[in-house]
Amino acid sequence: MSGQPAHPVIDTHVILRDGEKILLSQRGGPYGHGDWHLPSGKLDQGEPLTHGAARELLEETGVTADPDDLRLVQVVHHRQNDVIDRIGFFFEATKWEGQPVNREPEKCLALLWFADHDLPDNLIPYPAAGLQGYLAKRDPGSNHGLLLEHCWA
DSSP: OOOOOOOOEEEEEEEEEETTEEEEEEEOSSTTTTOEEOSEEEOOTTOOHHHHHHHHHHHHHOOBOOGGGOEEEEEEEEEOSSSOEEEEEEEEEOSOBSOOOOSOTTTEEEEEEEETTSOOSOBOHHHHHHHHHHHTTOOSOSBTTBOEEEEOO
Protein backbone atom coordinates (compact mmCIF):
# COMPACT_ATOMS: atom_id res chain seq x y z
CA MET A 1 0.00 0.00 0.00
CA SER A 2 1.32 3.42 -0.92
CA GLY A 3 -0.46 5.28 1.86
CA GLN A 4 -1.91 7.66 -0.73
CA PRO A 5 -5.58 8.63 -0.31
CA ALA A 6 -8.02 6.92 -2.62
CA HIS A 7 -9.50 8.92 -5.48
CA PRO A 8 -12.38 6.83 -6.76
CA VAL A 9 -14.41 7.69 -9.82
CA ILE A 10 -17.87 8.84 -8.71
CA ASP A 11 -20.76 7.56 -10.81
CA THR A 12 -24.48 8.22 -10.72
CA HIS A 13 -27.04 5.61 -11.81
CA VAL A 14 -30.76 6.23 -12.31
CA ILE A 15 -33.39 3.58 -11.69
CA LEU A 16 -36.12 5.05 -13.89
CA ARG A 17 -39.46 3.59 -12.84
CA ASP A 18 -42.74 3.36 -14.68
CA GLY A 19 -44.86 1.37 -12.24
CA GLU A 20 -43.28 -2.10 -12.07
CA LYS A 21 -41.04 -1.41 -15.07
CA ILE A 22 -37.40 -0.25 -15.01
CA LEU A 23 -35.59 1.25 -18.00
CA LEU A 24 -32.32 -0.45 -18.96
CA SER A 25 -29.81 0.34 -21.68
CA GLN A 26 -27.94 -2.26 -23.68
CA ARG A 27 -24.24 -1.44 -23.90
CA GLY A 28 -22.77 -0.86 -27.33
CA GLY A 29 -19.21 0.07 -26.40
CA PRO A 30 -16.34 -2.28 -25.57
CA TYR A 31 -17.16 -2.48 -21.83
CA GLY A 32 -19.99 -4.97 -21.37
CA HIS A 33 -20.96 -4.99 -25.04
CA GLY A 34 -24.48 -6.41 -25.38
CA ASP A 35 -25.09 -6.48 -21.63
CA TRP A 36 -27.63 -4.38 -19.76
CA HIS A 37 -26.98 -1.34 -17.59
CA LEU A 38 -28.87 1.55 -16.00
CA PRO A 39 -28.68 5.09 -17.37
CA SER A 40 -25.52 6.35 -15.70
CA GLY A 41 -22.31 8.30 -15.96
CA LYS A 42 -19.48 10.04 -14.17
CA LEU A 43 -20.11 12.99 -11.89
CA ASP A 44 -18.56 16.24 -13.13
CA GLN A 45 -16.18 18.18 -10.84
CA GLY A 46 -18.18 20.26 -8.36
CA GLU A 47 -21.54 18.86 -9.50
CA PRO A 48 -24.10 17.81 -6.86
CA LEU A 49 -24.94 14.09 -7.06
CA THR A 50 -28.61 14.51 -7.94
CA HIS A 51 -27.78 17.07 -10.64
CA GLY A 52 -25.26 14.67 -12.17
CA ALA A 53 -27.82 11.87 -12.13
CA ALA A 54 -30.48 14.07 -13.77
CA ARG A 55 -27.95 15.30 -16.37
CA GLU A 56 -26.85 11.77 -17.30
CA LEU A 57 -30.46 10.61 -17.55
CA LEU A 58 -31.27 13.47 -19.93
CA GLU A 59 -28.09 13.00 -22.00
CA GLU A 60 -28.65 9.27 -22.48
CA THR A 61 -32.44 9.00 -22.71
CA GLY A 62 -33.95 12.45 -23.29
CA VAL A 63 -35.97 12.02 -20.07
CA THR A 64 -36.11 14.99 -17.70
CA ALA A 65 -36.13 14.47 -13.93
CA ASP A 66 -35.98 17.21 -11.31
CA PRO A 67 -32.87 16.57 -9.16
CA ASP A 68 -35.01 17.26 -6.08
CA ASP A 69 -37.27 14.33 -7.01
CA LEU A 70 -34.42 11.79 -7.18
CA ARG A 71 -34.13 9.53 -4.13
CA LEU A 72 -30.85 7.90 -3.12
CA VAL A 73 -31.53 4.17 -2.76
CA GLN A 74 -28.13 2.42 -2.90
CA VAL A 75 -24.38 3.02 -2.92
CA VAL A 76 -21.92 0.51 -4.39
CA HIS A 77 -18.12 0.44 -4.10
CA HIS A 78 -16.78 -1.22 -7.25
CA ARG A 79 -13.17 -2.28 -7.83
CA GLN A 80 -12.83 -1.84 -11.59
CA ASN A 81 -9.23 -3.03 -11.63
CA ASP A 82 -6.06 -2.83 -9.51
CA VAL A 83 -5.84 0.96 -9.80
CA ILE A 84 -9.41 2.21 -10.31
CA ASP A 85 -12.21 2.11 -7.76
CA ARG A 86 -15.66 3.50 -8.45
CA ILE A 87 -18.34 4.66 -6.04
CA GLY A 88 -21.80 4.42 -7.59
CA PHE A 89 -24.75 6.34 -6.19
CA PHE A 90 -28.07 4.84 -7.29
CA PHE A 91 -31.14 7.09 -7.46
CA GLU A 92 -34.77 6.14 -7.95
CA ALA A 93 -36.79 8.33 -10.33
CA THR A 94 -40.56 7.89 -10.22
CA LYS A 95 -41.45 11.44 -11.33
CA TRP A 96 -40.11 12.38 -14.75
CA GLU A 97 -41.12 13.80 -18.13
CA GLY A 98 -40.61 12.66 -21.72
CA GLN A 99 -40.36 9.42 -23.63
CA PRO A 100 -37.05 7.55 -23.47
CA VAL A 101 -35.06 7.62 -26.70
CA ASN A 102 -31.54 6.39 -27.39
CA ARG A 103 -29.57 9.65 -27.51
CA GLU A 104 -26.18 7.89 -27.52
CA PRO A 105 -26.38 5.25 -30.29
CA GLU A 106 -22.57 5.00 -30.40
CA LYS A 107 -22.61 3.74 -26.78
CA CYS A 108 -26.07 2.15 -26.52
CA LEU A 109 -27.65 -0.57 -28.67
CA ALA A 110 -31.16 -0.28 -27.19
CA LEU A 111 -33.32 1.14 -24.41
CA LEU A 112 -35.98 -1.24 -23.11
CA TRP A 113 -38.37 -1.44 -20.19
CA PHE A 114 -38.21 -4.59 -18.05
CA ALA A 115 -40.54 -5.72 -15.28
CA ASP A 116 -38.70 -5.36 -11.96
CA HIS A 117 -39.32 -9.07 -11.29
CA ASP A 118 -38.13 -10.19 -14.75
CA LEU A 119 -34.79 -8.49 -15.43
CA PRO A 120 -32.35 -9.86 -18.02
CA ASP A 121 -29.67 -12.28 -16.84
CA ASN A 122 -26.87 -10.38 -18.54
CA LEU A 123 -26.80 -7.29 -16.32
CA ILE A 124 -23.33 -5.81 -15.84
CA PRO A 125 -22.32 -6.81 -12.25
CA TYR A 126 -21.58 -3.28 -11.00
CA PRO A 127 -25.01 -1.75 -11.73
CA ALA A 128 -26.65 -5.10 -10.95
CA ALA A 129 -25.32 -4.87 -7.37
CA GLY A 130 -27.04 -1.52 -6.83
CA LEU A 131 -30.23 -2.54 -8.60
CA GLN A 132 -30.50 -5.82 -6.67
CA GLY A 133 -29.91 -4.01 -3.36
CA TYR A 134 -32.65 -1.56 -4.27
CA LEU A 135 -35.11 -4.27 -5.28
CA ALA A 136 -34.35 -6.21 -2.08
CA LYS A 137 -35.15 -3.00 -0.17
CA ARG A 138 -31.78 -2.98 1.59
CA ASP A 139 -31.19 0.13 3.66
CA PRO A 140 -28.93 2.49 1.71
CA GLY A 141 -27.72 4.25 4.82
CA SER A 142 -26.19 3.40 8.13
CA ASN A 143 -22.73 4.98 7.99
CA HIS A 144 -23.49 8.72 7.81
CA GLY A 145 -26.21 8.01 5.29
CA LEU A 146 -24.27 5.50 3.20
CA LEU A 147 -23.97 1.75 3.18
CA LEU A 148 -21.35 0.61 0.71
CA GLU A 149 -22.03 -2.68 -0.99
CA HIS A 150 -18.88 -4.07 -2.54
CA CYS A 151 -18.82 -5.36 -6.10
CA TRP A 152 -15.49 -6.84 -7.14
CA ALA A 153 -16.72 -8.65 -10.26
